[in-house]
Structures are given as C-alpha cells and as structure tokens.
Amino acid sequence: MADYDYDLFVIGAGSGGVRASRLAAMTGAKVAVAEEHRVGGTCVIRGCVPKKFMVYASEYARHFETARGYGWDVPEPAFDWPRFLMAKDNEIARLSGIYVRNLQNAGVELVHGRARLKDRHTVEVDGHGTVTAAKILVATGGAPWMPRELPGIEHAITSNEAFHLEQLPKRIVIAGGGYIALEFAGIFNGLGVDTTVVHRGPNVLRGFDDDIRSHVAEEMEAQGVKIRLGTQIAGIEKTAEGLVATxxxxHALEADVVMFALGRAPYADDLGLEAAGVARSETGAVKVDAYSRTSVDNIWAVGDVTDRINLTPVAIREGAAFAQTEFYGNPTTFDHDMVASAVFTQPPVGSVGLSEADARRAHGGKIDIYLARFRPMKETFYGGQQRALIKLVVEQEGERILGCHVVGPDAPEIIQMAAIALKMGVTKPQWDATCAVHPTLAEELVTMREKHAPPALGQVA
Known part of the structure; x- marks a missing residue:
C-alpha cells in the first residue's frame, strides 16, 4: 500500500466533516480537516444556531403582548439590535471554539484554507501546499443561490449577510417562499420591520403538506407579514431613499434591504472534483451511493454537498456512518426515511413522514386524514387569535401512520417525539391507546377520533 501523508483528509469543518474526522481520529488514524471559513460550518456560523437566536429575540414582541393579557404591567419595550448582535456573535465564537477544541482533543489536525483536489489522492490547500491522503471526504455543505443575471442583484443580500446587518432596517423585501425566507420574514416582522415576502409559486413552503402551507401563510399574514404570491422580483434599483424592487x-416595493432566499446550492464548484474524476449531478451535487462513496472509490461525500436531505443532523449521521464503515469495520448506512424537520416560522412547524398529497399518490388514495385546527389554551385566555394545526395521515390498510404535521407553539419539540413512533411504524390504534397529557397542545395528537372529510369539488376547505 502506498504511503500517504494522512489516512483521511476532510474538506470542510461543518457538522458532517467534524463528526467524521473526530470519529476517524479516535481510532488512531492520522486525520486532517481543511476549512476556508470558521469551524462549525453553516449551521453554527451562519445558519441554524444564529437564526434560532434571532427567532428567540423576535418572539419577545409577542411575549410582551401576551404578558399584558395575563395581567403583567409591561412598559413599552425597545429592542437594541447592536447589543443583540454582539451577544449573538460572542456565543457563535464560543460554539466555534468548542468545535475546534473537540477536533484537537481527538487528534485531528486543523488546516485553515480552501482545499482543492488535484487528483484522487492529492489535495492542495491555499497557503499550505499539497498533501496526500488514502481517503478523502468532501463535506463542504451548501451556499445561498442568487440569480446573478438579475438587474440590480448587487444591491441584494442573502441569509449570510442578514446575520450581520449594521442596523435593523425599517423595511425589508424577501424573495422566496421556502423555510429560510419565511423564518427570516418572521424574525424581521417580530423585530418591528415592515416585511414583505415575494414568491413566484401559488403558496409557500413547497414540499410540505398543503394544509401546513396554507395555515402558516394565513397565520403569518395575520401577524403583519405581507405575502405576495404568483410573482417574482424582476429587478432592483438603488434610490436616494433606499431600494426599489420591481x-x-x-408592482414596485420600496425597501431598505432586499434579501434573496431562493434556496441553496451544493458548495462543490472549484473543489477540483473533476480533476479527481468525481461525478456530479445536474444540480451540481456530488453523486454518492448508500455508503456516501462517490464515483471514485477512495473519495466520499456527506451533508448538503450531496443534496440528499439538507439538514444538520442528517449530515452528522452520514459522517458518523462513513467513519463507522471505513475506520471501525462496521458497514453502516443512514436511513433517510422518516426524518423529521422543523421550520422556525412564527408559528413554527414540525413535520415527519408523508404529506397528504404524497401519501395519496403512494397508496392509491387509500388513506385517512385526521385534522384539528384550534386556538391553544394560552391564546384563548387573553383573546389571542393565533391558531394551531395538527394533522395525521394514516394508511387505511393496516392503519399505519404515514405522516404527522404540527403547526403551533413547541411544534419542533413535539415532532421529535412523534418521529420516534413513526420511525417504529406506529399504527393509529397504538397511537390512540396512548393516554393524553393534559392540559397540553400535544394531547390533541392522541385525541383525534373523527376522520377529516376532504371538501367536495368546487368547495373551499
């Protein structure tokens, strides 16, 4: 066997790359990981974690309103954007430092710089020269996609820049109807920013259950977010007063900030993948098999760069499965079925399994629907109008629950537990045999007995 500088070289120190490199190094393997930005990747540095802090901050406007309804005398609050940013950045730096220490404690060598494949065993890192490795793992994640040909696009920002705005805008226009667009719409709206969402589709949150999609849109509009469907931004012009998105x-929309959240693309360009013979899909993703192996037998890829399920916990599990297979002699794959997801809109979403439409297609229409819409107990007390939605999609034959969807307070927390049951193949009778926890929103999940009849043709649900 040829001698190499490293047993494993990982390109990208995000969640998947860090997990794989740590586990591999703990076997005594010589491992290095290259990162061109900060350790922690999208999730820790410019994604899930800072976004959740911003969600928390924005929710306080509603919390203050609720507090008054419960008898608290709350003075008129004021939000300090620079103070929040400083606290957020300090926490992100702390978390990134933990990732660095974990790598060092496992014996992983951290190399700061952009890495490119020169061939199947050789990697060049900017400022560090070239090294060789027996195995190479690509874990570079994804990046926001922008329509570069759009007139005035240079005046727009992406989610990356939204975390570092010097001042809170008075008006923002957000292009996109996916989870990133809607999460930031809720954030800015909650912080008092006049917020407009522009989406070319007929409804938001494509890929989610249709009842979830319409419910979230209605609730967000009720809270003040303006959602314009069936159109898209055709150009941006800078004026003396700010920006105009046409x-x-x-229709022309005046704004201080225009943000594009039209999805993310695999961060796979300029990595030398072609030089090493690594195949990519039409979308630019790295093609892999069930074991995350690419078309080159000593190169693997995990996480968003493979465009399978683009979620941090999935990248972590894929990275762990790679390490188990290649360094522990324990062939392991990650099962991408029944992976729960959360959308931190306001109200938030928790979803696992099939939507109603997908279930009908997969099971020839032979499914039952259980659906409840209601105002949670906390809302009814003080006259709040926010509604929750809970929906179960059930296979008629065998009564297996195919999908569970929740919109409302703590939906992401609720769906984690529901995902365990669905992963195990729970049936509706087993689900119903579970005693409710009262008084909670989640108890509605196990008290729905009446099947929901779809509206007749020509009627509106």
Whole structure:
C-alpha cells in the first residue's frame, strides 16, 4: 500500500466533516480537516444556531403582548439590535471554539484554507501546499443561490449577510417562499420591520403538506407579514431613499434591504472534483451511493454537498456512518426515511413522514386524514387569535401512520417525539391507546377520533 501523508483528509469543518474526522481520529488514524471559513460550518456560523437566536429575540414582541393579557404591567419595550448582535456573535465564537477544541482533543489536525483536489489522492490547500491522503471526504455543505443575471442583484443580500446587518432596517423585501425566507420574514416582522415576502409559486413552503402551507401563510399574514404570491422580483434599483424592487407583475416595493432566499446550492464548484474524476449531478451535487462513496472509490461525500436531505443532523449521521464503515469495520448506512424537520416560522412547524398529497399518490388514495385546527389554551385566555394545526395521515390498510404535521407553539419539540413512533411504524390504534397529557397542545395528537372529510369539488376547505 502506498504511503500517504494522512489516512483521511476532510474538506470542510461543518457538522458532517467534524463528526467524521473526530470519529476517524479516535481510532488512531492520522486525520486532517481543511476549512476556508470558521469551524462549525453553516449551521453554527451562519445558519441554524444564529437564526434560532434571532427567532428567540423576535418572539419577545409577542411575549410582551401576551404578558399584558395575563395581567403583567409591561412598559413599552425597545429592542437594541447592536447589543443583540454582539451577544449573538460572542456565543457563535464560543460554539466555534468548542468545535475546534473537540477536533484537537481527538487528534485531528486543523488546516485553515480552501482545499482543492488535484487528483484522487492529492489535495492542495491555499497557503499550505499539497498533501496526500488514502481517503478523502468532501463535506463542504451548501451556499445561498442568487440569480446573478438579475438587474440590480448587487444591491441584494442573502441569509449570510442578514446575520450581520449594521442596523435593523425599517423595511425589508424577501424573495422566496421556502423555510429560510419565511423564518427570516418572521424574525424581521417580530423585530418591528415592515416585511414583505415575494414568491413566484401559488403558496409557500413547497414540499410540505398543503394544509401546513396554507395555515402558516394565513397565520403569518395575520401577524403583519405581507405575502405576495404568483410573482417574482424582476429587478432592483438603488434610490436616494433606499431600494426599489420591481416585481414581474409591475408592482414596485420600496425597501431598505432586499434579501434573496431562493434556496441553496451544493458548495462543490472549484473543489477540483473533476480533476479527481468525481461525478456530479445536474444540480451540481456530488453523486454518492448508500455508503456516501462517490464515483471514485477512495473519495466520499456527506451533508448538503450531496443534496440528499439538507439538514444538520442528517449530515452528522452520514459522517458518523462513513467513519463507522471505513475506520471501525462496521458497514453502516443512514436511513433517510422518516426524518423529521422543523421550520422556525412564527408559528413554527414540525413535520415527519408523508404529506397528504404524497401519501395519496403512494397508496392509491387509500388513506385517512385526521385534522384539528384550534386556538391553544394560552391564546384563548387573553383573546389571542393565533391558531394551531395538527394533522395525521394514516394508511387505511393496516392503519399505519404515514405522516404527522404540527403547526403551533413547541411544534419542533413535539415532532421529535412523534418521529420516534413513526420511525417504529406506529399504527393509529397504538397511537390512540396512548393516554393524553393534559392540559397540553400535544394531547390533541392522541385525541383525534373523527376522520377529516376532504371538501367536495368546487368547495373551499
């Protein structure tokens, strides 16, 4: 066997790359990981974690309103954006430091710089020269996609820049209807920013259950977010007062900030993948098999760069499965079925399994639906109008629960537990045999007995 500088070289120190490199190094393997930005990747530095802090901050406006309804005398609050940013950045730096220490404690060598494959065993890192490795793992994640040909696009920002705005805008226009667009819409709206979402589709949150999609849109609009569907931004112009985003339908929207959240693309360009013979899909993702192996037998890829399920916990599990297979002699794959997801909109979403439409297609229409819409107990007390939604999609034959969808307070917390049951193949009778915890929102999940009849043709649900 040829001699190499490293047993494993990992490109990208995000969640998947860090987990794989640590586990591999703990076997005594010589491992290095290259990172061109900060250790922690999208999730820790410019994604899930700072976004959740911003969600928390923005929710306080509603908390203050609720407090008054419960008898608290709350003075008119004021939000300090620079103070929040400083606290947020300090916490992100602390978390990134933990990732660095964990790598060092496991014996992983951290190399700061952009890495590119020169061939199947050789990696060049900017400022550090070239090294060789027996095995190479690509874990570079994804990046926001921007329509570069759009007139005035240079005046727009992505989610990356939204975490570091010097001042809170008075008006923002957000292009996109996915979870990132809607999460930031809720954040800015909650912080008092006049917020408009522009989405070319007929509804937001494509890929989620249709009842979830319409419910979230209605609730967000009720809280003040303006959602314009069926059009898209055709151009951006800078003016003395700020920016003007002109939509394809001719409508002009004035804003201080225009943010594009039209999805993310695999961060796979300029990595030398072609030089090493690594195949990519039409979307630019790295093609892999069930063991995350690429078309080159000593190169693997995990996480968003493979464009399978683009979630941090999935990248971690894929990275762990790679390490188990290649360094522990324990062939392991990650099962991408029944992976729960959360959307931190306001109200938040928790979802696992099939949507109603997907279930009908997969099971020839032979499914039952259980659906409840209601105002949670906390809302009814003080006259709040926010509604929750809970939905179960059930296979008629065998009564296995195919999908569980929740919109409302603590939905992401609730769906984690529901995902365990669905992963185990729980049936509706087993689900119903579970005693409710009262008084909670989640108890509605196990008290729905009446099947929901879809509206007749020509009627609106």
């Amino acid at each position: 939509c394809a339908d001719g």
